[in-house]
């Protein structure tokens with residue numbers, strides 16, 4: 001790794017292309033939900049089949065993302081962004097144009113195989129170009145644009161009403177078209193990247209050492225606290241917010257479905273703007289660990305407010321919204337500071353292996369606790385064990401964030417990874 005970096009204008013151009021590519025990727029990721037009803041009414045899919053179209057995305061990644069991370073270190077962010085964007089396009093096209101469920105599920109599997117490694121490659125791309133300058137802001141912007149892709153998929157029934165009026169296929173064909181645009185942005189990024197890479201301004205795949213399993217144990221203590229926080233925080237926030245919160249708002253707080261869904265979506269929309277804003281703040285103050293600890297602390301507080309008080313739901317929504325924007329805005333730049341650049345992909349890959357397993361486990365555990373306690377609109381108290389479970393997990397996450405702060409974050413410029 002050289003101390004010289006590409007020019008600011010090149011870095012921002014690459015950042016914009018990576019953000020556009022992420023927008024398309026997150027749009028396809030969230031494209032099944034809006035057509036779920038049409039898939040059931042027009043193709044006779046059951047709830048389990050629709051659920052499987054999303055679950056099959058995570059399934060291979062419990063193992064494969066680690067390989068993906070290693071490949072990013074070995075072949076470089078640009079090449080891996082391009083290759084995986086191609087895999088994602090193949091997956092999205094197969095999903096949209098398959099005549100049967102098996103073909104669609106294979107398409108989603110293919111998309112999942114490409115998409116998580118694609119996500120690592122895009123984070124690595126921004127770490128390559130932004131190094132020590134405006135890194136959290138640039139990553140926050142890219143993630144914010146990605147969240148906009150997710151929100152756009154949710155809004156697509158309004159924006160592409162005529163496509164939805166024709167049936168389940170045109171909306172998925174639009175998603176495949178957006179995956180093609182993501183590939184075009186990735187191609188342009190790969191093409192522009194060749195210059196700075198050849199000039200030795202970026203870490204090159206050729207200089208990245210060969211992967212050795214034993215190296216996984218050589219990440220420092222701060223990395224393992226960050227990994228534990230990643231697993232606990234994402235497990236709680238994704239299992240609660242994406243799976244159970246709407247039902248919980250309806251049954252415990254008496255909201256109707258539309259209002260509960262709207263309340264949930266504000267968390268998402270807030271993140272579009274707040275993630276880059278928090279990234280910018282961290283860059284300005286050059287502090288990461290205290291912000292991470294603060295963001296992690298807001299989650300158990302929000303869950304406590306939800307479960308133990310009758311305060312307005314706006315309070316807990318605002319707290320979860322800040323946590324959902326602040327933690328990712330700091331976590332990924334922090335990861336790039338506490339591991340060597342040549343091991344960044346591997347480090348994120350290992351974090352996401354554990355993260356995917358944690359999210360699946362938390363979904364399963366929360367569902368099981370609700371079933372055991374008979375949670376329902378008639379028995380809102382039955383949700384208490386799930387909330388205790390999420391509360392304890394988020395508090396443990398908070399402890400990890402504090403340990404991380406003590407380990408890596410006490411100095412003004414915090415940990416800089418050895419090259």
Ligand SMILES: N[C@@H](Cc1c[nH]cn1)C(=O)NCC(=O)O
Pocket residue numbers: 026029116119143328352355
């Ligand atoms: N492993 C991904 C999971 C994800 C979420 N949306 C699409 N993929 C991840 O953690 N990404 C970082 C993030 O905060 O979205």
